[in-house]
Amino acid sequence: MVAAVSSWRADDGPGRAVELITSGRARTRTALAEALGLARSTLGQRLQPLLASGLVLESEELVSSGGRPSRALRLNPRAGVVISIDVGEERTRVAITDLDAAILAERVLTLRLDDGPEELLETISTAARQALQESDLLGVPVAGIGLGLPAAVDFRAGRVSGWSIMSGWDGFDIRGHLRRTWQVPVLVDNDVNVQTVAEHHRFWPQVSHLFYVKIGTGVGSGMVIDGCVNRGAQGVAGDIGHAHVGGHGDPQCRCGNRGCLESLVGGWALARDLRGDSHPQMHDARDVARQAKLGEVDAVTRLRAAGRILGEAVAFSANLLNPDVIVLGGLLSASGDHLMAGVLESIYQRSLPLTTRKLRIVPTGYRSRSGIAGATYLVRDHVLDPARLDRLLGAGLGPFAVDEN
Structure with missing residues (x-):
């Protein structure tokens, strides 16, 4: 088996076959053979370790591609x-x-x-x-x-x-x-x-440039650039919550600085401000979201204003990154349209017309558990990963073996 790995090119090995099957670009042996440029006998060799490991299934479902229907190939979600x-x-x-x-x-x-x-x-x-x-x-x-x-x-x-x-x-x-x-x-x-990974995989796989903003207890953002999550040199790319936003006072932030976006619009900050407005029941982001959903006037007003401030920071990011889609997620984004309304107001007021011409600004498609989905993805x-699968399978190991990770 180890010797066979030398005959697998990066573009025709078992890993590439899994990629084509999983993406839906090739659902049958015939389609795979055409996509990889392989004879059916050679394709059978590539598929053998995938079928043997249970990672790929050949189902009873028949798929027609203009000729004789072929049995469908699919990733086995219960392989692991x-x-x-x-x-x-x-x-x-x-x-x-x-x-x-x-x-x-x-x-x-x-x-x-x-x-x-x-x-x-x-x-x-x-x-x-x-x-x-x-x-x-x-x-x-x-x-x-x-x-x-x-x-x-x-x-x-x-x-x-x-x-x-x-x-x-x-x-x-x-x-x-x-x-x-x-x-x-x-x-x-x-x-x-x-x-961000969850949003991109589940709802926007065809989009190359996506900007995700989470507003809950804290504030953060993630970026998909050219189809990949951009984490920056030290893993702190997208730390929008601790960018300074002027013109709204300089309240103390949890990070030790003053005037951070999070100190103005984070759930803990909104609860702090509402407690100061004679709402002693406001302790955290969940309390703010709950009262806003109930239509409590002060909570709605604060959330709408928070949306406008958040929109200023997001507009700057939109001008900088020029995304196809901006997704708004997090606990406070699910408390009604108040936050989104404020964000939209600021973005269209402060962004360049070319930036917003085709820009889509949408709420998250997840009701909850996007973090769980993203961790799985x-x-x-x-x-x-095709190169990893080829390396492990070529060495006679299973697809879930520990490697250099």
């Missing part, structure tokens, strides 16, 4: 499961998903981020094991672990990088710690990047 983790400031979700991001089991935990990485990761691992056991999935291969964190993350190293609300996590070897328990690929990223993109 993914442990998908979305760590939030208020709650953490631990889910077991299939390769299509369908949730098979889930746990919702209330964790203290300042308890430190070892205790929190051990709790998460325990919850994942329980979810696998109780859903009778212990015998299914774990394809990998995807983890989204509310912090700047060095994606290549799998570590929190620099200041964040996650005290004690800076530089901690998250990947190494999890691998003591789980001998699988581990992908770690900033939570907003993870949600991170793992799926990694394990289905």
Whole structure:
């Protein structure tokens, strides 16, 4: 099997076949042979390890391509499961998903981020094991672990990088710690990047330039440029929440600076301001969203004003990046049209006409759990990478073996 890998070119190996099947560009052996430029006998050699591993299925469904109908090839979403983790400031979700991001089991935990990485990761691992056991999935291969964190993350190293609300996590070897328990690929990223991946995969796969803005307890953004998430040199690209926005006072931000966007429009900041307006029941972003949904006048007014301020920062980003689509997500974006109305007002007022000519500004397509979906897609993109699959299968290993990740 190892010798065979030398005969696999980068554009015709099993990994490329999986890419074509998964994308829907080739759904039959005939279509695959044409796309790869291979004889059917050679194609059979490429498919053999994929069918043997269960990663690809040849179903009874017949697909017509103008000639004799052929049996359909498809990715097997149950070939493996993914442990998908979305760590939030208020709650953490631990889910077991299939390769299509369908949730098979889930746990919702209330964790203290300042308890430190070892205790929190051990709790998460325990919850994942329980979810696998109780859903009778212990015998299914774990394809990998995807983890989204509310912090700047060095994606290549799998570590929190620099200041964040996650005290004690800076530089901690998250990947190494999890691998003591789980001998699988581990992908770690900033939570907003993870949600950006989910939006792009699920709703906008044909779009090359997307800007995602999350407004909840905090504020963040993610960028898809030329079809790929742009994380920047240190993993902090898109940290729009700590950009200074002038003209609205300079309230203290959690990061230690003053006048950050988050200190003006973040859920914690809106709750702070509303408490100051004689609303003692306002403690966090959920309280703000709840009252806005109920039509409470002060909450609606604050949220609409927050939208206009947020729109100023988003307009600058739109002029800079020229995206096809701007997606607004997060807890406060789901509290009605008030935030979106303010954002639209500022963007069209402050952006160049050419920037907005074909620009689409939309709310997220997810009602919840975009972080879970994005964590799954991170793992799926990694394990289905064509070069990686060719390397592992050529060495006689399974598609979910640990590699250099």
